[in-house]
Amino acid sequence: xAAQIIPSDSTPGxxxxxxxxxxxxxxxxxxxxxxxxxxxxxxxLQMKTRELFxxxxxxxxxxxxxxxxxxxxxxxxxxxSGLASAQQVQLLKAIERTEFFTLVxxxxxxxxxxxxxxxxxxxxxxxxxxxxxxxxAFEPPFGYYDRDYKxx
Amino acid sequence: MAKFNTRTExxxxxxxxxxxxxxxxxxxxxxxxxxxxxxxGPYMHEKDFPFDELxxxxxxxxITNTRRWPSTFRRTDQEKAVQADTVNYTRxxxxxxxxYTGSSTRHHVNDFIEGSLWGSIAGTGLRDWPITYAELExxxxxxxxxxxxxxxGGANPFEGPxxxxxxxxxxxxxxxxxxxxxxxxxLGLHPFPMPLAILSQPYRGRRACIHCGFCxxxxxxVGARSSPAYSDIPVAEKTGRLEVRPNSYVxxxxxxxxxxxxxxxxxxxxxxxxxxxxxAVVLSANAYESPRLLLLSKSTRFPDGxxxxxxxxxxxxxxxxxxxxxxxxxxxxxxxxxxxxxxxxEDFYASDPKRGFYGGGQIDGRWGSGGxxxxxxxxxxxxxxxxxGAGFKDALENFxxxxxxxxxxxxxxxxxxxxxxxxxxxxxxxVPAIRVTYKEHPDDLKTKAFLRERQLEILEAxxxxxxxxxxxxxxxxxxxxxxCCMGNDPKTSVVDKFHRAHGVPNLFVVDxxxxxxxxxxxxxxxxxxxxxxxxxxxxxxxxxxxxxxSH
Numbered sequence: 034x035a036a037q038i039i040p041s042d043s044t045p046g047x048x049x050x051x052x053x054x055x056x057x058x059x060x061x062x063x064x065x066x067x068x069x070x071x072x073x074x075x076x077x078l079q080m081k082t083r084e085l086f087x088x089x090x091x092x093x094x095x096x097x098x099x100x101x102x103x104x105x106x107x108x109x110x111x112x113x114s115g116l117a118s119a120q121q122v123q124l125l126k127a128i129e130r131t132e133f134f135t136l137v138x139x140x141x142x143x144x145x146x147x148x149x150x151x152x153x154x155x156x157x158x159x160x161x162x163x164x165x166x167x168x169x170a171f172e173p174p175f176g177y178y179d180r181d182y183k184x185x
Numbered sequence: 186m187a188k189f190n191t192r193t194e195x196x197x198x199x200x201x202x203x204x205x206x207x208x209x210x211x212x213x214x215x216x217x218x219x220x221x222x223x224x225x226g227p228y229m230h231e232k233d234f235p236f237d238e239l240x241x242x243x244x245x246x247x248i249t250n251t252r253r254w255p256s257t258f259r260r261t262d263q264e265k266a267v268q269a270d271t272v273n274y275t276r277x278x279x280x281x282x283x284x285y286t287g288s289s290t291r292h293h294v295n296d297f298i299e300g301s302l303w304g305s306i307a308g309t310g311l312r313d314w315p316i317t318y319a320e321l322e323x324x325x326x327x328x329x330x331x332x333x334x335x336x337x338g339g340a341n342p343f344e345g346p347x348x349x350x351x352x353x354x355x356x357x358x359x360x361x362x363x364x365x366x367x368x369x370x371x372l373g374l375h376p377f378p379m380p381l382a383i384l385s386q387p388y389r390g391r392r393a394c395i396h397c398g399f400c401x402x403x404x405x406x407v408g409a410r411s412s413p414a415y416s417d418i419p420v421a422e423k424t425g426r427l428e429v430r431p432n433s434y435v436x437x438x439x440x441x442x443x444x445x446x447x448x449x450x451x452x453x454x455x456x457x458x459x460x461x462x463x464x465a466v467v468l469s470a471n472a473y474e475s476p477r478l479l480l481l482s483k484s485t486r487f488p489d490g491x492x493x494x495x496x497x498x499x500x501x502x503x504x505x506x507x508x509x510x511x512x513x514x515x516x517x518x519x520x521x522x523x524x525x526x527x528x529x530x531e532d533f534y535a536s537d538p539k540r541g542f543y544g545g546g547q548i549d550g551r552w553g554s555g556g557x558x559x560x561x562x563x564x565x566x567x568x569x570x571x572x573x574g575a576g577f578k579d580a581l582e583n584f585x586x587x588x589x590x591x592x593x594x595x596x597x598x599x600x601x602x603x604x605x606x607x608x609x610x611x612x613x614x615x616v617p618a619i620r621v622t623y624k625e626h627p628d629d630l631k632t633k634a635f636l637r638e639r640q641l642e643i644l645e646a647x648x649x650x651x652x653x654x655x656x657x658x659x660x661x662x663x664x665x666x667x668x669c670c671m672g673n674d675p676k677t678s679v680v681d682k683f684h685r686a687h688g689v690p691n692l693f694v695v696d697x698x699x700x701x702x703x704x705x706x707x708x709x710x711x712x713x714x715x716x717x718x719x720x721x722x723x724x725x726x727x728x729x730x731x732x733x734x735s736h
Binding site: 182 | 236237238239242243357358359360362363364395396397398399514516517518519520521522523556557558560561562572573574575577578581582584585
């Protein structure tokens with residue numbers, strides 16, 4: 034889900050930022066009271082997958098051990114991750130107004146832009162994408178338009 | 186620092202150590218009185234503030250928690266109020282000044298005499314203040330020099346008479362300021378540097394701004410943003426007569442059978458109820474909390490709440506009008522750096538009968554978000570931007586190319602806009618929650634629409650390649666003012682021109698609740714000027730034996 038909310042293309046996305054790692058940590062710290070919503074939301078996601086794509090192949094192993102790269106055994110959870118990208122986008126469009134999608138979107142954004150110490154924004158890819166310098170102290174000039182400012 | 190026993194009858198209890206309370210408590214202690222200043226929140230210092238957006242988003246400091254301090258909202262008394270995040274302000278020593286933008290323009294001369302100038306407007310409380318700009322001017326100077334404001338006196342052609350310049354020059358202009366100035370000048374307007382309660386150079390042992398960008402909404406890591414918590418209070422604490430008691434949540438002002446206040450009842454940090462005795466009480470809890478506290482302080486003599494025999498407590502709540510417009514520019518502004526706002530215009534400040542409605546306001550050029558997290562979560566992305574996916578990521582890349590223009594506009598005082606106690610909801614201490622009833626006058630909405638057009642014109646003239654402004658919305662929150670209005674007539678006001686509650690000789694209210702009309706600019710520096718003036722008068726009354734203090 035995170036990889037579709039902030040996709041990887043010519044520039045890094047949620048995957049490179051390790052947003053999923055951020056969410057893992059968040060769910061046992063500041064966002065622990067959303068655990069139940071994640072459990073239910075992911076179940077609903079799989080039901081939606083089967084509803085919209087009844088003929089879709091079951092889990093496409095992404096690791097040599099079978100299952101996806103998070104270690105879930107094949108055929109169990111995360112069939113959503115087995116869909117083609119365009120199918121994933123289609124499904125997420127269908128649920129984009131749900132509370133669960135809103136929650137995951139918010140956590141994805143947090144995982145992309147928060148301080149790397151929280152587990153996401155790996156190598157500051159989020160900050161680099163938007164040109165945010167984490168110096169936390171600056172001197173003028175700050176930007177293009179005030180560079181040559183001569184005064185009132 | 187002093188430490189008083191709660192059974193000691195100190196001279197003053199000050200409730201709320203924010204923009205006003207921080208000043209009053211300090212001035213009273215410096216004048217020789219023993220003061221206990223009770224603040225519901227903690228006492229934060231520079232080291233408590235990390236450069237961490239998520240930390241603040243999660244309210245790790247616990248200073249804006251609307252679950253522990255819930256409130257309800259309704260538009261009129263015909264509706265049932267529902268829980269909303271209406272009452273949401275910074276709760277710590279310094280109050281709003283610990284995390285605000287610091288915009289510090291003065292009210293204009295005419296802001297104090299709106300009733301005389303415009304005339305009355307049916308159904309509204311548009312009227313004069315009991316004091317004039319001239320009476321307040323030396324106290325504006327005092328606020329600017331004691332707290333430390335940066336600005337350029339005389340640069341604003343619409344400002345009232347000024348007897349002294351600012352103590353230091355304005356902060357360096359940002360790209361948003363350059364573009365705003367460019368656009369405004371093209372239209373024949375008069376942009377000037379925003380005076381800020383932020384040090385542009387070292388001042389009285391305090392450090393200057395380091396342009397870190399973690400400004401409005403964050404605590405200042407170097408103490409450069411001028412809050413009484415950083416300037417007045419530390420000095421006053423050295424007198425040994427001021428005790429700032431944080432984590433002390435006042436729930437009632439107690440009175441004796443003669444109708445004089447005797448002290449304050451508060452919850453300490455372990456939620457135990459404590460009574461601090463005092464010869465006089467100053468309420469500086471803000472325009473939500475001061476009226477609420479009076480309404481909570483019922484007695485046989487004051488069945489409708491302390492100082493509320495005339496039913497005026499809580500009435501005439503005013504939010505001020507707000508509205509944002511955004512522009513995207515070709516080259517990078519990097520406006521996330523440094524302070525929020527460096528330029529504004531007051532060309533549309535005054536009301537103009539030719540417009541066909543009452544009202545006016547201020548328009549500025551600024552950075553409207555916090556850091557990248559706030560930008561991605563918040564409202565500065567172009568309307569119609571995808572909320573996720575490749576298009577969303579593209580929109581995010583406008584982060585460094587964006588600037589915002591904000592307005593501050595008028596709210597007519599309406600008796601039907603008020604603070605009351607919610608009949609059902611209670612906060613985490615079991616105290617009745619604040620219920621806000623608020624619906625703007627149509628002229629307030631017309632004013633916002635008028636200024637919105639002006640914002641878009643300025644952005645266009647500045648060369649924005651894209652620009653937009655959200656639709657004009659009814660205010661459900663804002664800068665909270667009114668509720669314990671100043672006035673000469675005890676039938677229609679809560680405090681007199683010296684901030685003394687009508688009918689309660691040893692009770693004062695000094696904060697944003699005293700505002701009679703809202704003017705068209707950020708209220709804090711006027712609150713602070715009022716606080717310096719009120720302190721002088723309270724000291725005068727105390728020294729002349731009027732309050733039966735020990736001095």
